[in-house]
Amino acid sequence: MNHPRKLLVCSSFVLVFNILFFRPSSSDGLNFEFQSLTLRNLTLLGDSYLRNGIVGLTKELGVPSSSSGTVIYNSPIAFFDPDSNITASFSTRFAFFIGNVNPSSFGDGLTFFLSPDNQTLGSPGGYLGLVNSTQLTKNRFVAIEFDSKLDPHFSDPDDNHVGLDIESLVSIKTANPMSVGINLKSGNLITAWIDYRNEETKLEVFMSYSSFKPEEPILTVDVDLSDFLKEFMYLGFSASTEGSTELHFIENWSFNTYGFKPVRPNIHPHNVSESSVPLKPPIPVSDSGNRHHRRLGLGFGIAGPAFFCAVLVVFGWISVRRWRETKNDRNLKAELMTGPRQFSYQELKSATRGFHSSRVIGSGGFGTVYKAFFTHSGAIFAVKRSKHTHEGKSEFLAELSIIACLRHKNLVQLQGWCVEKGELLLVYEFMANGSLDQMLYRESEDNPLQWPYRYNIAVGLASALTYLHQECEQQVIHRDIKTSNIMLDGCYNARLGDFGLARLMDHDKSPCSTLTAGTMGYLAPEYLQYGKATDKTDVFSYGVVILELACGRRPIDREGACHKMVNLVDWVWRLYSEGKITEAADVRLNGEFKEEEMKKLLLIGLSCANPDSAERPTMRRVFQILNNEAEPMPVPKVKPTLTFCNSLPLSIDDIISDDDDGCRSPDSQFEIVVG
Template sequence: MNPRKLLVFLIICSLSCGPSLVSSNNVNLEFQFFNLRNLTLLGDSYLRNGVVGLTRDLEVPSSSSGSIIYNYPIAFFDPETNVTASFSTRFAFSIDNINPTSFGDGLTFFLSPNNQTLGSPGGFLGLVNSSQLTKNRFIAVEFDTKLDLDFNDPDGNHVGLDIDSLISVKTANPMLRAINLKSGNLITAWIDYSNERKKVEVFLSYSSFKPDEPLLTVDIDLSDYLKEFMFAGFSASTEGSTELHHIQNWSFQTTGFRPVRPRIHSHNVSDSSVPLRPPPIPVSDSGNRHHKRIGLALGIGCPAFFCAVLVVFGWVSVKKWRGIRTDKSLKAELVTGPREFNYKELKSATKGFHQSRILGHGAFGTVYKAFFVDLGTISAVKRSKHSHEGKSEFLSELSIIACLRHKNLVQLQGWCVEKGELLLVYEFMPNGSLDKVLYQDSESGKTLKWSYRYNIAVGLASALTYLHQECEQQVIHRDIKTSNIMLDGSYNARLGDFGLARLMDHDKSPVSTLTAGTMGYLAPEYLQYGKATEKTDVFSYGVVILELACGRRPIEREEESQKTVNLVDWVWKLYSEGKIVAAADERMTGEFDEAGMKKLLLVGLSCANPDSSERPSMRRVLQILNNEAEPVVVPKVKPSLTFSNSLPLSINEIFSDGEDCGSPKSQLDIRVD
């Protein structure tokens, strides 16, 4: 807003005010035929002459699964108005077969928070992964053509409502309407959900006319399952059959969102309220004095008010000018490469940085989930705190990570410097942070599998090998911890948060700096001298590896004795007693490779050795985990390390991120043996 417009705006605001609210919009999609412009094909699905095929078109029996998903997320819940949308969809499909005796398994229409939903062949209907039955989240209506007792199917020709499981909430047989799903005929399906009535209804017909009575009616409240944004699509599967699944057309609508309009303050006066004759106005000396007082008050008040408006105008203008100058100076410092986002675009994608979009908090600021509806993508937006430290960390992170390319690093997509805000845009990690998966998810009964844990250890070692030895300039991360390790859709490790990272020339001596990081992950020599080296990163990696293997935080307080336990000390004690495998996370109930577990624990101890000279390089660690090198010999007793002088820094100076200190189990432990 330019200064002239701003002045007019301030004067108007001083006279009147009207609120302006924004609400989610209803969606209306119509596909008479399909094209790849707005759709994503996954698995074995294909597009031919405007018709979607979901499984392989072969003359010989095969196992196949495929899905097709509308590219753009659809709003189903508005957190600002607390409204859940109703929806209705209509589509025409056919299920045919070259061999009439070879039917199976069927197709589904689904809604999912994931735009990569693809499941296994066979009875999993291309919707659920056979090795991770609870991984995919969905609301689906299945059109099942095979009896599968594992999923409590009533017969080989039924329609069912599925929620996060292929064991249907309720089913119905379409033969009640003289409809055979396997007839090869074109069938039109209507699926309606009314949020007001809390009811799902499914209609089927061989014609394009909607029947009066539904085939399947389910009384259910879907508001707990309809997230703020969902993706819509179809999936199908076969197993040892030649069944074909085609979708010919599709329409989809949501209803229930009512945009909130600005309230207009009007002053309507009816004819009857206006007197025909104005009452006589008495004239007297007292009246004249009264008018003079009013005139005097107005003569003083109006200029004073106008002066106040000018002062506000001047203050805002100066602040805006300084902000523009700061933004320009910041942009001049930024590297070229990542996209520069518009602030308005990021604000819209995060619903005005709404509380419901918060993914987490860190040293840099707050991270929000962002839906870019126009692009059909989801990202994570990191919004800085308003401080000088925030600016320096922002520039540090951007200048470092923009130049990095590795499969185990979180990819930077763009940045924004506007409105006094510092924002970074990253690719969205569906499974969140390792910290969340290891601890928060476990409280709800979900335990990270051993294969994922080992893969995370290898991926993180690969990323650090790249940062330490393969970049043009060595990168010291300085804040490696479980909350800074993100997990993609396949639980691969992605190291992020480079706000405290430092660039160094290879083979150059480190310079002492203010100690920064998180207690429990800091190497003893880093606490003592404030010198960050690749070996201090190796120490932090070792602590993370022990967390992965043991499922325990670096520093915990025992519930019974209230004694503080250091994870490294605890594992080393078990190792000295010859029972290191006993440190394995009990929640895995023994479902892990014992030799691999022992290797992982020993690698963790070797990296967390108090003597930095005895720690292996990250390249050596990666080789050990990939069985390309012999493990490092770990002493049975934890080595002692003595410093000649006391710690030079106070606890307040050591901390750059106190977010972990709020945990009831976390305690400060800066003792060095």
């Protein structure tokens, strides 16, 4: 009976020894190198975007504008080892360039920053996209600024300088890169190296037009960052403009931490030096015949316990690891990890006041959406609650598995989830301005959705669909693009959501035939006929949304009270064939729009809603046309007609039947599933 107890004592000793001296830690450092940037490892915030492996941080517009954007590495990086009380040294290299369509319009610059927050996004102008103009002390950061504008408010020395900023945009020390012949606004590709050596408390910045690191830095700062580099930090870049056409790009990036592996202590029993203990000479033994047996015994005597201890060490390490993984109270390190987290049912119930009707902000086929306020953190989220637990499970799993892996500034970001007490719950970031259909069709004389917002929504949605169709590792077909699934943030930027019907598909693979699902008016003809969802069916739905934006009319509406049903695509195409396409513009805009942009948007809508799927553009082409990077596609004057080999078993009138009184509200949504 004593053997298990002895084994437990031995295991405990080995485990304690292992934890004290051999415990794996985050102090081994990290390194990565991106020759071409992808959204697999990065999160884009604000106006930033990714194109051809290059990140643009500010809006690509040919007119003076104000803009700010951020790109952040998804995973937090260990910078401090609490066991050894050592802060990491680090080095980074990246290539950037600052372009400008108008050389006389410049400002404000870009930064490389480290922050404990993975949502760092600041204001335009001299705030460099790093600091909020209304909350100057909110964001914590260590940053190197590459400033292209003299801003006296932040004590800038000139309009071409590099500086070290610590939780303030008033630089601790600056240097002018012209000292080595570098002009930030030259438009040339510039490579920058930033090195921080913790043991020397020194930070150095090197810059060159070539990829070879110079021998001498342009900026050297004696600074101890150990008080500012927390246990885990996020890395990223930010940039901003204010009334200028300056553009900021990051082309490649590498980063590594090093130098904070704790030194293992030298163990001296009783704190007595070796020289203080007299050593007796070995006694010679003449029995040479037993040497072989003694060697074997010595070998087994060493190898056996060593092997046994190794097994116990592995067993102990696995046990501790499993214990940590199943621990209910998550520590700060776990909270800092990226990706959606699992919420408890109780905290979501409390945040929504027991899913009270006063907290309802929307509803749909999946269920009801509630506004959730978390009192302990002050955060506001939107919680989507399934209407039918069993029926909604497949859609819930589809949405969770798809959107959790997606990162784009024009997609609603999933924050967490909960499967408890028979409930299926998804937690999203809260969108201050609700859905596009609520904003577009609300009964108000003062419609805040003015033309610049509408055009920007069209661009943002095109960018999101380009990402889903062509830039993800697997192509994502949304299948339910409509105005009620497009959310608007506080600045009226489009955020595509509701991936309950989305499907993953390998690129260049034929689509699978499925049940037709979606909302009438947004469904492509071939999808209604054959039930095959492709990227071109998403393009059709996008075209209808674009026409809604321009015209302020629903996809299927009635002219006047209880009059005949009118299809929006047919109505706009008829006006186009009559040479009066701009008459389709929303009358509530009162003519306050750019006619060229209005005509472009209407023609893009018709191109995307072409009955012939082969004639529809890709979303990348649409995005390029909207950004004046490609010529618009020709649109036939008469709407093409298609003939299917098998007729659709139900007509539009059959699917959308009138109510008993012969009238249907224009606000009604027509949900269908056709086998």
